[in-house]
Amino acid sequence: MKVGVVGLGTMGAGIAQISVTAGHETVGREMSMELAERGRATIERYLGRAVEKQRLSGEQRDAALGRLALTTDVSDLAGCDLVIEAIAEELEPKRELFAELDRITRPDAVLATNTSALSVSEIAEATERPERVVGMHFFNPAPVLPLVEIVRARRSSDAAVQTAYEWAEQAGKRPVRCNDTPGFIVNRILIPLLNDCVRVLDEADVTPEDLDTAMTNGAGWPLGPCALVDLVGIDVHVHASEALHTQLGEPRMAPPERLREMQREGRLGRKSGRGFYSY
Numbered sequence: 001m002k003v004g005v006v007g008l009g010t011m012g013a014g015i016a017q018i019s020v021t022a023g024h025e026t027v028g029r030e031m032s033m034e035l036a037e038r039g040r041a042t043i044e045r046y047l048g049r050a051v052e053k054q055r056l057s058g059e060q061r062d063a064a065l066g067r068l069a070l071t072t073d074v075s076d077l078a079g080c081d082l083v084i085e086a087i088a089e090e091l092e093p094k095r096e097l098f099a100e101l102d103r104i105t106r107p108d109a110v111l112a113t114n115t116s117a118l119s120v121s122e123i124a125e126a127t128e129r130p131e132r133v134v135g136m137h138f139f140n141p142a143p144v145l146p147l148v149e150i151v152r153a154r155r156s157s158d159a160a161v162q163t164a165y166e167w168a169e170q171a172g173k174r175p176v177r178c179n180d181t182p183g184f185i186v187n188r189i190l191i192p193l194l195n196d197c198v199r200v201l202d203e204a205d206v207t208p209e210d211l212d213t214a215m216t217n218g219a220g221w222p223l224g225p226c227a228l229v230d231l232v233g234i235d236v237h238v239h240a241s242e243a244l245h246t247q248l249g250e251p252r253m254a255p256p257e258r259l260r261e262m263q264r265e266g267r268l269g270r271k272s273g274r275g276f277y278s279y
């Protein structure tokens with residue numbers, strides 16, 4: 001299969017890595033060659049680590065990197081069987097991109113969006129053939145976390161859903177199917193639950209260490225909720241909470257004040273060196 005990945009940022013680089021490692025010729029499209037090269041460097045670094053850990057041979061890494069082509073020109077995606085979009089989380093740019101992809105790709109190519117919080121159906125409606133548009137929601141870091149939510153939009157065809165599902169499975173991921181509802185599966189459940197955890201810190205006057213100890217030892221969580229929010233990034237979690245709250249309106253979905261404060265102070269979790277914990 002020939003695969004296109006649009007946007008080689010945090011998620012796109014990971015998705016392109018999955019694709020080339022699974023043996024697919026992959027075209028990565030970015031806004032500039034500099035950004036595209038940065039995406040390639042990220043992939044090279046991760047594959048290098050896999051070689052060090054002896055999960056991949058040097059030849060396999062070179063072959064995988066050899067399958068990656070970079071471009072800034074969307075028309076280079078014309079021959080793709082599957083295009084996965086991972087650009088910024090904004091509706092209009094995504095709709096414009098899908099309209100363009102719809103014009104230039106073969107009518108039977110599948111177009112997928114990695115959106116976390118936008119409506120896949122609204123993105124699909126920007127095309128003339130919404131039946132071939134689906135969601136493929138990967139989790140960060142995409143090469144590490146197995147899950148891919150395969151999202152059926154209002155008019156997605158069974159064939160498009162099946163193509164996306166089988167591609168993910170063949171690439172070694174663990175796909176599951178769901179409808180196009182706010183937060184899909186994991187975020188719909190996890191975001192309000194993590195917000196509850198943060199609220200309990202203040203309500204029950206518990207330290208983040210004790211809260212994490214409680215959930216890992218009392219509920220069998222593999223990682224404490226405060227450590228998890230630090231890993232996800234306070235800003236990413238707040239943004240996702242706001243999106244879910246706007247769409248579904250449950251008070252527990254709104255980001256707790258404590259998280260907003262941390263965001264204002266630049267305590268964004270692991271990536272800034274400080275969140276609930278220091279790194």
Ligand SMILES: NC(=O)c1ccc[n+]([C@@H]2O[C@H](COP(=O)([O-])OP(=O)(O)OC[C@H]3O[C@@H](n4cnc5c(N)ncnc54)[C@H](O)[C@@H]3O)[C@@H](O)[C@H]2O)c1
Pocket residue numbers: 006007008009010011012029030031035085086087088089090093097114115116117137138139140236
């Ligand atoms: N970061 C996460 O944890 C996460 C998890 C799951 C899904 N997502 C979703 O994945 C998508 C991408 O998120 P990200 O965190 O990788 O963002 P990012 O900002 O790291 O990367 C986005 C990249 O897209 C590029 N870009 C923007 N417009 C483009 C266009 N028209 N053509 C080509 N490239 C373009 C930007 O230059 C940037 O490099 C969003 O929809 C987000 O909601 C993110």
